[in-house]
Structures are given as C-alpha cells and as structure tokens.
Amino acid sequence: MLTNDLSVALDNYSSELKNLAECLMEIMAKNLGLGMDVVTEKFKVGIQSIRFNYYPPCAQAHKVLGFSQHSDSDLITLVLQVNQVQGLQIKRRGEWVPVRPHHGAFIVNLGDIFEIYSNGRYKSIEHRVVVNTEMERLSIATFHSPKSDAVIGPLQEMIGGSGAKYRSVDHEGFMKLFFSSKLDGKSFLDSMRC
Ligand SMILES: O=C(O)CCC(=O)C(=O)O
Ligand SMILES: [Fe+2]
Numbered sequence: 222m223l224t225n226d227l228s229v230a231l232d233n234y235s236s237e238l239k240n241l242a243e244c245l246m247e248i249m250a251k252n253l254g255l256g257m258d259v260v261t262e263k264f265k266v267g268i269q270s271i272r273f274n275y276y277p278p279c280a281q282a283h284k285v286l287g288f289s290q291h292s293d294s295d296l297i298t299l300v301l302q303v304n305q306v307q308g309l310q311i312k313r314r315g316e317w318v319p320v321r322p323h324h325g326a327f328i329v330n331l332g333d334i335f336e337i338y339s340n341g342r343y344k345s346i347e348h349r350v351v352v353n354t355e356m357e358r359l360s361i362a363t364f365h366s367p368k369s370d371a372v373i374g375p376l377q378e379m380i381g382g383s384g385a386k387y388r389s390v391d392h393e394g395f396m397k398l399f400f401s402s403k404l405d406g407k408s409f410l411d412s413m414r415c
Contacts, residue, residue: 231271235363239266242297242365245329253339255378263338263376264296267368276308276350276358287350287358290406294399295332295364302328303359312347312406333410334366334395337387340375347406367392387413 246264276287287308302309302322309328310317320328336345352358367373374389390398390413402409 235269235271238299238363239269239365241327242266242269242299242363246297246335246365249335249343253342253379255376259376259378263367263371265368266296266365267371268366270364270366272362272364274350274358274360274362276352276360278355278357279352280354282352282354285352287352288348289404290347290349291404292336292345292347292407292410293330293332293362293364294334294396294409295366296334296338297365298330298332299363299365300328300330301361301363303361304357306353306356306358308350308352308358309360310349310351312349317349332364332366333399333407333413334373336410337373337413338376338379340379340381340383341386342379345407345410369393385415388415 243264243266247260250260250264274288279285290312300309302320305322305324307319307322309320311320312318330348331343331345333345335343350358350360369392371392372389373392373395375385375387387410398412399409402412
C-alpha cells in the first residue's frame, strides 16, 4: 500500500538523517574541544522535524521571495534540493551567494542553538530562497534539535573569560520566543544576546 511505502521511506530517511546529523555534530563539537560526555548529553537529537518546501514558478520572480531571510532555530539542518533547481542563497560577508545544487548532496545549515551552545564560536547561517520564472522548485529540510527538556544556553565549557554572550532558557521557552518573533534574518538570535 502506498501510505505504508511512504511511511517506511520516511522512517528510513529520518533515522539515516538523524545519524548523519549526530555524526556531523560530534565532529564539530570535538573541534570545539568538547569531550564525549558533553557530545552525548548536548548534541543528541531529541526533536527532529521535516519540512517539504514547494516553490511554484513566478512570472514576477524578481519581486518576491520564496522564503524570506532567516536562520534556522535548531542545532543543524540538512537540506536536499530535490529537483536540482537553484534558489537557496546564503549570506556571506554581507552578500547573497547562491548555493548550486549537486546531485545527491545535502546542504548542511548550522542553526541558532548551535551558535548559542558554542557561545558564538560557530555562527548560524542566514539564508533565503529566491524563485524562478519558469521552473518549480522542491526542497526537503530536516531540522534537528535537542531534547525537549534541554536548557538552551551557552555551554559552560564555551563561556571562558569573556562571559556568556546569550541568555539561557528552557527549550519550550526558546521555541515560544522563536515562534512569536518575525522571520527576519538573525533578529531572533539577536534578541537572545545578553
Ligand atoms: O528551500 C530551501 O532550500 C531552504 C528551505 C529553508 O530554509 C527552510 O525550510 O528553513
Ligand atoms: Fe531555513
């Protein structure tokens, strides 16, 4: 049955991506000098969600955005540009840079929680999506966040002499703040700064 095939495919896809996300985070956390105890406690995926994005073609493409500029609020996002149509752009040194699709490759976007955990050493990436005049575009974004009872704040090991650069809040409070703020670049993260 189709629904069964779909649920099996989604189950496999989500668990493979969870493994990949944890593997990447382990490498990045170790790169920050964090030990395996912190990796196991803080960088295990507790909440995973998947968004299927469909961007229809638009004759007035230059006047609209498919997705306004934002950073993801999670730890790490894996994006699949399904039909190889360009549209995603990242902000680098103040300029919008297109991300060319590569067949079978994932885009790894760092989220706000990673930036907060690392006390600003790793930066979440600001991105947006432009639309195409002729072609539709499809992407699948898979978001990975810590457990629902995690504290979202700079990790003790990352604070050092300069002090915490972001406030600490519980995960639920963090999500409430995120969903009540406007999707506007990194303004949400700025509101978390001390
Ligand atoms: O469509 C894309 O490539 C990115 C989508 C995105 O940024 C998101 O779903 O948060
Ligand atoms: Fe995003």
